[in-house]
Amino acid sequence: MGRVVYGNSSARDLIALKRSLDALPPVRDSLMEKIGSGLLKEIAERLAAFSELENLAEMIEKAIVDEPPVSVREGGMIKPGYNAELDELRDIASNSKRWIATFQQKEKEKSGIKSLKVGYNKVFGYYIEITNANSNQVPEDYIRKQTLANAERFFTPELKEKESLILTANDKSKALEYEIFMKITQTLSTHSRELQETAEWIGVLDVLTDLAEVAENNNYIRPQLTDDCKILIRDGRHPVVENTLPGGFVPNDTEMDCKENQFLLVTGPNMAGKSTYMRQTALIAIMAQAGSFVPASHASIGIIDQVFTRIGAFDDLASGQSTFMVEMVELANILNNATPRSLVLLDEIGRGTSTYDGYSIAKSVVEFLHNRGKVGVRALFATHYHQLTALEEKLKRVKNYHIAVKEEGHELVFLRKIVPGATDRSYGIHVARLAGVPEKVIDRANEILKELEKENMLEDAEDSENGKKEKAKQQHAIHR
Numbered sequence: 296m297g298r299v300v301y302g303n304s305s306a307r308d309l310i311a312l313k314r315s316l317d318a319l320p321p322v323r324d325s326l327m328e329k330i331g332s333g334l335l336k337e338i339a340e341r342l343a344a345f346s347e348l349e350n351l352a353e354m355i356e357k358a359i360v361d362e363p364p365v366s367v368r369e370g371g372m373i374k375p376g377y378n379a380e381l382d383e384l385r386d387i388a389s390n391s392k393r394w395i396a397t398f399q400q401k402e403k404e405k406s407g408i409k410s411l412k413v414g415y416n417k418v419f420g421y422y423i424e425i426t427n428a429n430s431n432q433v434p435e436d437y438i439r440k441q442t443l444a445n446a447e448r449f450f451t452p453e454l455k456e457k458e459s460l461i462l463t464a465n466d467k468s469k470a471l472e473y474e475i476f477m478k479i480t481q482t483l484s485t486h487s488r489e490l491q492e493t494a495e496w497i498g499v500l501d502v503l504t505d506l507a508e509v510a511e512n513n514n515y516i517r518p519q520l521t522d523d524c525k526i527l528i529r530d531g532r533h534p535v536v537e538n539t540l541p542g543g544f545v546p547n548d549t550e551m552d553c554k555e556n557q558f559l560l561v562t563g564p565n566m567a568g569k570s571t572y573m574r575q576t577a578l579i580a581i582m583a584q585a586g587s588f589v590p591a592s593h594a595s596i597g598i599i600d601q602v603f604t605r606i607g608a609f610d611d612l613a614s615g616q617s618t619f620m621v622e623m624v625e626l627a628n629i630l631n632n633a634t635p636r637s638l639v640l641l642d643e644i645g646r647g648t649s650t651y652d653g654y655s656i657a658k659s660v661v662e663f664l665h666n667r668g669k670v671g672v673r674a675l676f677a678t679h680y681h682q683l684t685a686l687e688e689k690l691k692r693v694k695n696y697h698i699a700v701k702e703e704g705h706e707l708v709f710l711r712k713i714v715p716g717a718t719d720r721s722y723g724i725h726v727a728r729l730a731g732v733p734e735k736v737i738d739r740a741n742e743i744l745k746e747l748e749k750e751n752m753l754e755d756a757e758d759s760e761n762g763k764k765e766k767a768k769q770q771h772a773i774h775r
């Protein structure tokens with residue numbers, strides 16, 4: 296429609312438009328049949344209001360051939376029978392073509408040259424071509440037009456006359472086709488508002504039917520949206536990850552409110568499913584607010600104004616930002632803009648710098664978000680700084696959760712279940728082994744870990760808040 300309105304559409308655009316318009320009546324009729332929701336009803340009514348658009352489809356159907364050329368200036372767009380004058384001009388042109396065929400036959404017989412042929416090109420027009428082998432048989436009334444390497448081209452006054460007839464008829468019919476075409480696009484232009492509105496409603500319908508299909512195929516349920524600040528999800532799933540693990544995805548609950556469960560501190564081994572869990576919560580909330588069904592058995596979402604996330608590590612070297620700088624820029628944006636109505640996801644904040652730096656930032660962020668505007672912000676916070684879990688005791692809206700695993704001998708079994716309470720192991724070395732890090736490195740890492748554990752460093756950071764001075768000496772190493 297943009298091209299139609301700006302006057303640079305092609306006949307192919309009109310055919311495409313016609314195909315779209317042809318789809319409208321069945322869509323509208325099926326909406327009329329079973330109107331369930333208010334929005335569907337509204338769409339049906341809007342589409343019905345523009346029923347005259349069907350006339351446009353008919354107008355295009357009558358005028359334009361099914362497979363028109365790209366160019367609008369070269370003819371071949373308009374159907375025979377649509378315009379009498381055009382038909383007449385085309386008759387002249389095609390009769391003349393028949394005349395040319397007869398003329399060629401006649402000249403062959405007259406000259407006795409079997410290879411004589413009548414041709415046409417854009418520069419020289421119509422010509423009679425005779426190969427050099429027959430140059431001694433050229434009839435006397437032929438006038439030379441062009442010399443080629445192995446042939447000579449001629450014309451006769453009779454051919455010349457026909458040529459101008461054909462060419463004017465052709466020119467005229469092309470011009471007329473263009474004129475007809477432009478008239479049709481002008482008519483279409485006057486309906487551009489209806490066409491665009493219709494497209495918009497069809498777009499809404501398209502979204503709704505797609506969401507319905509996804510909901511049906513993936514067993515989603517209708518969420519409730521509430522005015523309070525609770526988020527209650529039963530058996531929530533990650534809509535994308537669950538599709539990569541057919542039947543293998545473990546559903547989890549999420550319970551958040553603005554009281555004891557406002558700030559969920561999620562710990563648990565690497566690979567346990569922390570990131571997946573946090574993201575599924577945010578995705579379910581976003582889907583619910585977008586009007587979609589959600590992957591859960593129950594969901595009620597206290598309306599969220601913005602979702603803020605800090606996830607994954609990437610850098611933006613080209614614009615002069617290190618990995619950690621990117622992390623901090625994103626963090627700054629979150630802390631400066633999150634409101635009590637927001638949902639914040641912080642996935643392992645503070646990992647890109649030294650342990651003490653990172654831990655200090657992470658802890659300060661928890662405190663800040665918890666106390667933000669006195670009421671705090673709903674947040675999911677995944678971390679390997681296990682010392683942070685001590686904050687549950689100090690900050691009343693913080694709640695510890697972890698994702699359960701089972702140790703069976705040397706094996707770590709991921710249960711994928713989120714459960715209340717903290718964990719104090721990350722099993723990072725375990726995951727390193729799974730990933731194929733050489734055994735030698737793994738063994739040595741385990742040795743180092745044992746030594747560090749003996750020295751008991753950051754672990755006690757929380758307890759030592761008061762007795763900092765005594766323990767400060769010990770706090771010199773690494774978190775697990």
Ligand SMILES: Nc1ncnc2c1ncn2[C@@H]1O[C@H](COP(=O)(O)OP(=O)(O)O)[C@@H](O)[C@H]1O
Pocket residue numbers: 536540543544545546547563564565566567568569570571572711
């Ligand atoms: N609830 C779940 N059920 C089944 N598999 C899961 C679940 N959550 C996560 N996973 C699997 O575990 C992998 C690691 O999850 P991820 O959330 O990245 O772990 P973490 O952030 O704790 O290191 C995912 O890619 C997914 O394949």
Ligand SMILES: [Mg+2]
Pocket residue numbers: 569570571642
């Ligand atoms: Mg993760």
